Amino acid sequence: MRDTEMKNQRVLAMFSSFFAAAMLGGCATAESPPKFPDPQSTTLTGGTFVNVNNLRNVGPGLTKDQMVDLLGPPHFHEGIVAVHVWNYLFNFRRGSETVTCQYQVQFDSHMKVSGTYWRDPSCAGFLEPTALTASAPVEVETKPVEQFTLQSDTLFAFDKSSLDSMLPDGKAKLDKAIEQIKTHEGVSEITVVGYTDRIGSVAVNRSLSLARANTVRAYLIAHGLDRSLVHAQGVGSSQPISHCPDGSLREVINCLQPDRRVSIVVKG
Template structure:
């Protein structure tokens, strides 16, 4: 009977060794069948904790970091713990076997991957480097202001109604623009005085700005860089008294205008 008991104990120890795959450290390490992992299929490990696994840790410290072994190795005196960890790579889940070996004092003596490429999951993602390119903002290169009375008769805005004096001024402006280097944007803004309702003034200012833009394009300037808008009476430059007397209307004349502003990159030293 005594011999039978010893034989039974030997078989139990052998079975335990077979289940664990490697109850004692081996070099090179021997890994168990991944199908024997519990839980089946492995677990998603905390990568930051796994990075902190190092030689010299005791079993309690390792347990706190990555949990118990997953191949029935949770008995006293075992010098090997095996794990099956899952990682995400895009839409794919990759399973990796990981082994921790302990020395005679039950301190971590080494860690191993069945597939060495799995160690790449512990590498920190490269820091995203944001390259800030300093872009010079366009600056105002030149400004022109033409009185509406010089451009159009009262209440008019069409190209056909443009006055000779206004055409001459715009021709001069177009020639100056063509002579400038580095022009990247041309803003044409129509303005009116405060007399009259916004429902009348704003559409009139838009129509006059559009006509001036078309005139400059007709004189060979790039349509892609010319932008037109009308702001009605919202940007006055005068400080006139109230009322609508002849004197007040004359005082408001600077408000009735079309402004042309050139933008671009100013050359060094300019």
């Protein structure tokens, strides 16, 4: 009887191990060099024309919610939640020709963007600004008509960037800014720029500033501003406005408060 029980326990353990391995094998995991799926297996036949400005804002540190806001859900069958790889099929215009490119986003163990890849590296050229030619129409110069600057300490909880972490005072200030923006006619562009102080690494500061700018962008869009006009940038600590001593003491951190900000520039 004891031998039978022990045999049953071994069979159950083997089955559990097999089941766990199967579950892990079903999850899309990050690989280097990246492996791309067959473009014919996409859930979005023919791909989609991507917003290039949104694509330029993709970078390390973004969350999956921010990626969905920028690019939408992935275009293949890898799933959304417990996976580390999303694949997209994007279309671009080259004169009268349509070029289709495969794009991959990889996530780290915290489900934040760790890297992005093109199946054809030349597709990255579509993100470069188009140079004006002699025959191209000259764009009408747009000028800032208004600018709002909001302190990050008022907008977000410490070291946070999500919509859930926005503070009531920050939302109230954003609501007033949105009301003022809506009074302007002929608005052609709204740029949200995130800034941080110098405390911390350059990479972390840039990611945090971009994540906060994207959250503010999403808030503006949710409150009635045109999605196609609102863009987000994160410049980290590269543009300080304070003059504070070195170090990271509490007094220095307080002195650096003006550097921790989000600006909204309205052009028309």
